[in-house]
Amino acid sequence: MENDRKIDRIVNLAKRRGFIFPSSEIYGGLNSIYDYGPLGVAMKNNLKKAWWDFMTSRNDVVGLDSAILMHPQIWRASGHVEGFSDPLVDCKKCKMRWRADHLLEQKGIKPDFGKNKPLDVREVKCPNCGGELTDIRQFNLMFKTFMGPLEEEANQIYLRPETAQGIYVNFLNVIDSMRMKIPFGIAQIGKAFRNEITPGNFIFRMREFEQMEMQYFVEPKTADKYYDQWKKLRMDWYLSLGIKKDHIKFRDHEKDELAHYAKKATDIEYKFEFSENETFKEMEGIHNRGDWDLSRHQEFSKQKLTIKDADNKDYIPYIVETSVGVDRSMLAFLIEAYEEVKGGRTTTTESTKESEVVLHLHHKLAPVQIAILPLSKKEELNSKSKEVYSALAGQYRLMYDETQAIGRRYRRQDEIGTPYCVTIDFDTLGDKKVTVRDRDTMKQDRVAIVELDNYFREKLN
Numbered sequence: 001m002e003n004d005r006k007i008d009r010i011v012n013l014a015k016r017r018g019f020i021f022p023s024s025e026i027y028g029g030l031n032s033i034y035d036y037g038p039l040g041v042a043m044k045n046n047l048k049k050a051w052w053d054f055m056t057s058r059n060d061v062v063g064l065d066s067a068i069l070m071h072p073q074i075w076r077a078s079g080h081v082e083g084f085s086d087p088l089v090d091c092k093k094c095k096m097r098w099r100a101d102h103l104l105e106q107k108g109i110k111p112d113f114g115k116n117k118p119l120d121v122r123e124v125k126c127p128n129c130g131g132e133l134t135d136i137r138q139f140n141l142m143f144k145t146f147m148g149p150l151e152e153e154a155n156q157i158y159l160r161p162e163t164a165q166g167i168y169v170n171f172l173n174v175i176d177s178m179r180m181k182i183p184f185g186i187a188q189i190g191k192a193f194r195n196e197i198t199p200g201n202f203i204f205r206m207r208e209f210e211q212m213e214m215q216y217f218v219e220p221k222t223a224d225k226y227y228d229q230w231k232k233l234r235m236d237w238y239l240s241l242g243i244k245k246d247h248i249k250f251r252d253h254e255k256d257e258l259a260h261y262a263k264k265a266t267d268i269e270y271k272f273e274f275s276e277n278e279t280f281k282e283m284e285g286i287h288n289r290g291d292w293d294l295s296r297h298q299e300f301s302k303q304k305l306t307i308k309d310a311d312n313k314d315y316i317p318y319i320v321e322t323s324v325g326v327d328r329s330m331l332a333f334l335i336e337a338y339e340e341v342k343g344g345r346t347t348t349t350e351s352t353k354e355s356e357v358v359l360h361l362h363h364k365l366a367p368v369q370i371a372i373l374p375l376s377k378k379e380e381l382n383s384k385s386k387e388v389y390s391a392l393a394g395q396y397r398l399m400y401d402e403t404q405a406i407g408r409r410y411r412r413q414d415e416i417g418t419p420y421c422v423t424i425d426f427d428t429l430g431d432k433k434v435t436v437r438d439r440d441t442m443k444q445d446r447v448a449i450v451e452l453d454n455y456f457r458e459k460l461n
């Protein structure tokens with residue numbers, strides 16, 4: 001345990017406590033595909049809701065849920081058929097496959113993606129066996145499938161590698177149906193698929209994942225202003241959900257590393273600390289995409305995608321995009337919340353010498369907000385506890401737990417990030433009060449049952 005990386009201990013906790021399981025595990029698993037267990041899906045839904053509410057509670061942002069399968073021309077217009085590829089090298093000796101840009105980064109060399117200049121990996125050897133590497137080949141990351149009964153090229157379609165294109169191709173539908181006026185945004189959460197060459201680091205880089213993307217349509221001359229505004233808004237969102245200031249930062253892209261569609265780009269990086277060389281890594285991308293996407297869809301679809309300016313002249317709006325992976329940000333929130341207390345935090349209950357884990361999750365993200373814990377299984381405590389449960393049910397995310405000693409039950413709740421435990425004891429039967437224990441401070445309050453709802457409304461809203 002001492003020599004494990006923190007991420008390995010989080011993977012272990014995630015599996016043991018029902019957050020995240022390797023997919024298809026009884027068949028040996030499927031590389032870099034994961035399933036979310038009961039607590040994982042609860043946390044993931046909370047995270048998506050926090051993002052969705054943040055976006056769509058603004059009156060200038062509306063939601064969308066576009067299909068995963070789209071017209072194949074979309075991916076030609078977007079540049080994905082031609083250019084959505086990674087530079088790949090194989091080891092001539094052990095046959096391991098690597099991403100050339102990652103190998104360079106690991107050696108401390110910034111990959112030069114300059115136009116017409118291929119990456120140079122001559123100095124790099126295979127990290128697995130030290131063998132010589134092949135020349136670079138480009139590998140397209142889109143998953144292909146077929147629509148209809150015939151598996152022929154004419155019927156080939158793609159699983160979307162990002163959700164953004166579904167927003168661009170619905171731009172006119174949204175304007176027409178919702179009478180939106182520039183500037184306005186469209187937000188969407190959904191699955192994306194990439195046949196990554198080197199997936200890994202748990203749910204950081206997966207082949208099936210979810211994105212939360214918002215595209216904000218603006219007049220070209222205002223794009224820089226809105227780009228700066230969204231940078232700040234998105235950074236503040238992470239801080240408001242408990243990420244510490246020194247664990248998160250912007251990394252503005254240099255001109256020569258900008259994606260083909262981007263005029264300006266920044267990554268919000270989180271301190272994932274997978275290894276000494278991999279401390280801060282991308283969690284979210286924010287781009288000024290100019291008019292690239294709508295111009296291309298106008299060209300390929302032959303449909304006019306312009307709107308009128310104040311002088312009644314047609315123009316194509318610019319787009320400011322914010323794009324974050326649900327899974328990747330969930331991993332960041334788990335890492336941020338994870339604390340291991342050697343020897344335990346409590347001194348009054350048994351098994352205090354054990355190492356304890358506390359997940360200091362923000363109450364908006366925690367899968368369970370309040371645990372209801374009768375001190376004993378005696379019938380009179382049980383029925384009182386069920387009464388307390390019913391009084392809070394429907395308003396808060398609850399868990400009822402009556403097995404094992406109370407100290408153990410507190411620790412079980414700490415481990416899954418439950419902010420409050422309510423204990424019903426024999427005094428409760430007389431004074432109609434319960435003990436509320438705070439996960440982070442371990443402070444205990446004695447609160448009247450009739451006051452519980454008010455008490456939690458203040459703490460959890």
Ligand code: GAP
Nearest residue numbers: 162164204205206209283284285323324325328
């Ligand atoms: N529409 C822009 C776009 O898709 P991106 O930088 O390729 O940009 C945006 O992806 C975000 O999606 C990333 O910052 C990351 O959080 C998440 N993401 C991308 N690839 C991923 C993968 N293979 N596994 C998990 N999350 C991924």
